[in-house]
Amino acid sequence: MKVGLDVGGTKTDAVAVDHTGRIVARVRIPTGWGADAVTRTVIDAVDALAAEGMDRAAVRSVGIGIPGQVEPGTARVVHAVNLGVDELDLAAAVGPTLGVPVRVENDVKAAALGAYALRGAGGAHPATMAYLNLGTGVAAGIVARGRLWRGAHGTAGEVGHISIDPAGPLCRCGQRGCIEALAGGGAIAERWAGAGALPVLEVFDAADAGDPAARQLRAGLARGVGAAVRVLVLTADVDVVVLGGGLTALGERLLADVAAELAESAEASPFMRSLRLGERVELLPPGSPAAALGAALVGAAGEAQNETEETLVHG
Amino acid sequence: MKVGLDVGGTKTDAVAVDHTGRIVARVRIPTGWGADAVTRTVIDAVDALAAEGMDRAAVRSVGIGIPGQVEPGTARVVHAVNLGVDELDLAAAVGPTLGVPVRVENDVKAAALGAYALRGAGGAHPATMAYLNLGTGVAAGIVARGRLWRGAHGTAGEVGHISIDPAGPLCRCGQRGCIEALAGGGAIAERWAGAGALPVLEVFDAADAGDPAARQLRAGLARGVGAAVRVLVLTADVDVVVLGGGLTALGERLLADVAAELAESAEASPFMRSLRLGERVELLPPGSPAAALGAALVGAAGEAQNETEETLVHG
Numbered sequence: 001m002k003v004g005l006d007v008g009g010t011k012t013d014a015v016a017v018d019h020t021g022r023i024v025a026r027v028r029i030p031t032g033w034g035a036d037a038v039t040r041t042v043i044d045a046v047d048a049l050a051a052e053g054m055d056r057a058a059v060r061s062v063g064i065g066i067p068g069q070v071e072p073g074t075a076r077v078v079h080a081v082n083l084g085v086d087e088l089d090l091a092a093a094v095g096p097t098l099g100v101p102v103r104v105e106n107d108v109k110a111a112a113l114g115a116y117a118l119r120g121a122g123g124a125h126p127a128t129m130a131y132l133n134l135g136t137g138v139a140a141g142i143v144a145r146g147r148l149w150r151g152a153h154g155t156a157g158e159v160g161h162i163s164i165d166p167a168g169p170l171c172r173c174g175q176r177g178c179i180e181a182l183a184g185g186g187a188i189a190e191r192w193a194g195a196g197a198l199p200v201l202e203v204f205d206a207a208d209a210g211d212p213a214a215r216q217l218r219a220g221l222a223r224g225v226g227a228a229v230r231v232l233v234l235t236a237d238v239d240v241v242v243l244g245g246g247l248t249a250l251g252e253r254l255l256a257d258v259a260a261e262l263a264e265s266a267e268a269s270p271f272m273r274s275l276r277l278g279e280r281v282e283l284l285p286p287g288s289p290a291a292a293l294g295a296a297l298v299g300a301a302g303e304a305q306n307e308t309e310e311t312l313v314h315g
Numbered sequence: 316m317k318v319g320l321d322v323g324g325t326k327t328d329a330v331a332v333d334h335t336g337r338i339v340a341r342v343r344i345p346t347g348w349g350a351d352a353v354t355r356t357v358i359d360a361v362d363a364l365a366a367e368g369m370d371r372a373a374v375r376s377v378g379i380g381i382p383g384q385v386e387p388g389t390a391r392v393v394h395a396v397n398l399g400v401d402e403l404d405l406a407a408a409v410g411p412t413l414g415v416p417v418r419v420e421n422d423v424k425a426a427a428l429g430a431y432a433l434r435g436a437g438g439a440h441p442a443t444m445a446y447l448n449l450g451t452g453v454a455a456g457i458v459a460r461g462r463l464w465r466g467a468h469g470t471a472g473e474v475g476h477i478s479i480d481p482a483g484p485l486c487r488c489g490q491r492g493c494i495e496a497l498a499g500g501g502a503i504a505e506r507w508a509g510a511g512a513l514p515v516l517e518v519f520d521a522a523d524a525g526d527p528a529a530r531q532l533r534a535g536l537a538r539g540v541g542a543a544v545r546v547l548v549l550t551a552d553v554d555v556v557v558l559g560g561g562l563t564a565l566g567e568r569l570l571a572d573v574a575a576e577l578a579e580s581a582e583a584s585p586f587m588r589s590l591r592l593g594e595r596v597e598l599l600p601p602g603s604p605a606a607a608l609g610a611a612l613v614g615a616a617g618e619a620q621n622e623t624e625e626t627l628v629h630g
Contacts, residue, residue, distance in 0.1 A: 127467045142550075144466075149459075151552020152442045158549045161586055163542070165481055174584030227478070234473045235457075235550040237466020269489030271476055 001058040004114075004296025005045050006065045006107060007031055007038060009082040009136075014045040015292040016054040021117065023289055025054040034084040038066075039093040046098060062102045063299020064090055065110030065291050067135075072154040075104040082136065105298040107291055108133040108157065109148055112141025114294025115242045115284055126239040130157070130232040131290075134247035134254075136186040138179055138228060142236050149236070160184065164227045169220075179231075183224025185247050188217050200247055204254075218257065221247075225254075226261035229277055244284035244291075255283050316373040319429075319611025320360050321380045321422060322346055322353060324397040324451075329360040330607040331369040336432065338604055340369040349399040353381075354408040361413060377417045378614020379405055380425030380606050382450075387469040390419040397451065420613040422606055423448045423472065424463055427456025429609025430557045430599055441554040445472070445547040446605075449562035449569075451501040453494055453543060457551050464551070475499065479542040484535075494546075498539025500562050503532050515562055519569075533572065536562075540569075541576035544592055559599035559606075570598050 001024075006013040008031060016025040027048040032041045042064060050056045068080025075091030091102040112131035119125065128144040138160035142149040149156050160180035161173050168177020169191065181187045189199035192214070196202050200221070206214035229241050248254060259278050266273040284290055316339075321328040323346060331340040342363040347356045357379060365371045383395025390406030406417040427446035434440065443459040453475035457464040464471050475495035476488050483492020484506065496502045504514035508528070511517050515536070521529035544556045563569060574593050581588040599605055 140550075144464075149464075149551070151459075152554035153552055156550065156552035158552075161584075162546055162549055164479055166479075167482065171584075173586040175580065175587065231477055231546060231550055234477055235455075235471065235546055236464070237468055237471035237473070239467035265490065269476075269486075271488040272490065 001055065001060060002296045002300040003046055003049060003054075003059055003062045004065070004110075004292040004294065004299060005042060005062065006110065006291035006295055007041065007067070007083065008107070008291075009067065012041050012045050013289065013292040014049050015289050015296060016049050016052075016059070017293060017296045021121075023293065025049050025052040026289060026292070027052055031083065035086075035088045035093075038080075038083050038085055038088065039090070042090065042094045043097050059098075059100055061100055061296075061299040062094070062098055063110070063295040063297065063301075064102065064104045065107035065295035065298070066090065066104060067107045070104050070106050070154070072150070075102060077104060101299070103299045103301060105295065106141075106154075107295075108139045109141040109150075110294035110298050111244055111291035112143050112157075112294065113148060113297050114290035114292070115244060115288070116143040116146065117293060117297060118288065118290055119240070119242065119282075128236065128238045129240045129242060130236065130238040131242050131244055131284075132159075132225070132228055132232065133245040134183060134185065134225065134243060135245035137184045138224065140228065140232055140241075142232070142238060159228050159231050162227070162231055164224070179224045179228050181224075182220040183228065183247075185245075188221060192217060201250065204250060221254075222257035222261040225258045226265065226277075229258070229262065229281055230265070230272075233275055233277060233280065238280075240280050240282060242282050242284055244288070248283055249286065251283065251286065255281070316370065316375060317611045317615040318361055318364060318369075318374055318377045319380070319425075319607040319609065319614060320357060320377065321425065321606035321610055322356065322382070322398065323422070323606075324382065327356050327360050328604065328607040329364050330604050330611060331364050331367075331374070332608060332611045336436075338608065340364050340367040341604060341607070342367055346398065350401075350403045350408075353395075353398050353400055353403065354405070357405065357409045358412050374413075374415055376415055376611075376614040377409070377413055378425070378610040378612065378616075379417065379419045380422035380610035380613070381405065381419060382422045385419050385421050385469070387465070390417060392419060416614070418614045418616060420610065421456075421469075422610075423454045424456040424465075425609035425613050426559055426606035427458050427472075427609065428463060428612050429605035429607070430559060430603070431458040431461065432608060432612060433603065433605055434555070434557065434597075443551065443553045444555045444557060445551065445553040446557050446559055446599075447474075447540070447543055447547065448560040449498060449500065449540065449558060450560035452499045453539065455543065455547055455556075457547070457553060474543050474546050477542070477546055479539070494539045494543050496539075497535040498543065498562075500560075503536060507532060516565065519565060536569075537572035537576040540573045541580065541592075544573070544577065544596055545580070545587075548590055548592060548595065553595075555595050555597060557597050557599055559603070563598055564601065566598065566601065570596070 068077045115131045140157035165177030171178035171181035194202045207218040262277045430446045455472035478492045480492030484496045486493035486496035509517045522533040577592045
């Protein structure tokens with residue numbers, strides 16, 4: 001049995017996965033703020049899985065996906081600003097209490113592995129896949145034949161800071177017209193006058209009602225996502241781009257905008273048309289356990305219980 | 316002994332490589348036009364190597380890099396427009412005459428493998444590397460731990476058709492502001508009024524002399540190359556980007572422009588600064604045999620004479 005946790009800014013999603021890859025227990029608990037509270041959240045989440053009937057004694061590993069940089073080859077999380085964590089060795093912090101090996105991975109990379117595993121559940125693994133996370137920021141994880149593409153410094157997939165318009169909005173990174181400045185939930189919320197809890201949903205509704213500022217923001221979101229899809233397909237030649245993250249709660253409304261954007265570029269360019277981008281984009285289903293499942297696969301990377309898992313988890 | 320050929324639009328570069336990876340013979344001959352003449356060129360190039368002292372009987376494989384699409388898993392070249400070849404099974408055409416296994420690869424991908432091999436000659440292989448070819452068009456090959464990243468359809472590295480400016484020049488692909496529309500030698504030549512044999516060199520000289528149109532074209536070249544470097548580093552997290560192709564005959568003049576462009580984006584953005592892009596860009600030395608050497612490695616892919624070669628050539 002392996003446990004996987006997706007530690008999010010507000011909630012932590014936890015799953016217990018049996019040796020066949022099936023999720024046998026799942027819980028969601030609020031995430032604490034700051035290094036100590038995040039450590040406590042991880043321990044509480046494992047306890048909550050046990051309370052749901054998971055056999056604690058059968059747990060062989062815990063994997064944790066976390067929104068921050070994870071130093072390659074370590075469990076050291078740095079700059080997890082959404083969690084109030086500046087620096088934390090999460091394996092060292094929770095390992096003694098949990099009593100099993102703990103591995104930590106960036107949450108988007110973990111979700112990419114999980115999305116790949118879920119997509120292949122019917123035996124239809126794509127050769128290569130990107131998971132494009134649309135949340136406060138924009139970033140992707142790339143998986144080829146079950147392995148994460150990490151790159152030289154573990155930062156592969158950081159497509160959010162590719163500029164696609166020198167006259168575009170200023171990005172918090174200092175550049176203009178970054179994909180994230182157009183399509184990041186944080187950037188959209190900053191530029192939207194409304195103050196509700198779901199600013200991007202408000203933007204979509206206001207755009208439908210004809211508000212010009214909202215229409216512009218909404219069009220920018222589609223442009224940014226379309227550009228990210230093109231970058232991922234052209235650079236890494238991924239077969240499929242799976243969209244996930246908070247903004248995908250917009251569901252078909254978001255997907256329809258992205259499809260229209262991709263159709264427009266296909267109309268202008270026979271080359272783009274030949275890539276059939278519209279057919280390659282998919283939404284992760286709402287409530288998908290991809291991120292926690294991927295974390296469980298990361299956690300089990302040291303075990304190599306069987307060939308399939310070995311392939312699925314080694315980066 | 317393995318033979319590698321880089322079939323270019325005007326010249327074909329051929330090398331014979333011994334089992335230690337050393338180039339023991341090298342020739343250059345003009346490339347013929349059309350399928351029959353290209354076939355003849357390949358046979359002539361191998362003959363020319365033999366005339367230079369290569370032991371024909373010791374040749375175990377021939378690899379060919381060619382500027383066109385090569386259908387994955389085949390030796391079928393399609394759309395090699397610079398060679399006047401619409402479709403050609405090159406292995407079938409030359410195999411009976413050469414009498415050894417023949418493999419064919421897109422020339423940029425072959426050059427990427429060769430550049431990786433050359434760069435690691437002193438034992439300093441980067442973990443991941445991109446070879447960015449600046450010729451008539453712009454395309455890259457990505458190598459990780461000695462293996463080509465091919466992607467789902469063999470088109471990974473096609474960064475030339477990523478748009479970085481919706482108000483940029485029209486690209487022959489139909490989009491606006493593609494990297495290739497700014498940095499492709501073909502696109503620059505089309506927009507430059509001069510009619511010399513080396514239009515991009517003319518553009519550089521005219522820009523130095525203060526010509527405004529030339530300065531704009533030259534700045535666009537640097538912008539396009541800078542953007543390609545950023546895309547390759549952010550998406551694939553390659554450690555090094557090696558620049559090659561016809562335009563790199565401009566040498567340090569080109570590299571200085573690109574370095575200035577990267578320095579400018581680093582100044583605007585702490586995030587970009589942290590990537591130290593300027594330190595990651597290198598020029599392939601003039602006259603480098605990278606493309607032919609890479610083709611030789613591709614050709615020997617079926618042999619697996621030793622562990623190193625196995626690693627170097629399998630895609």
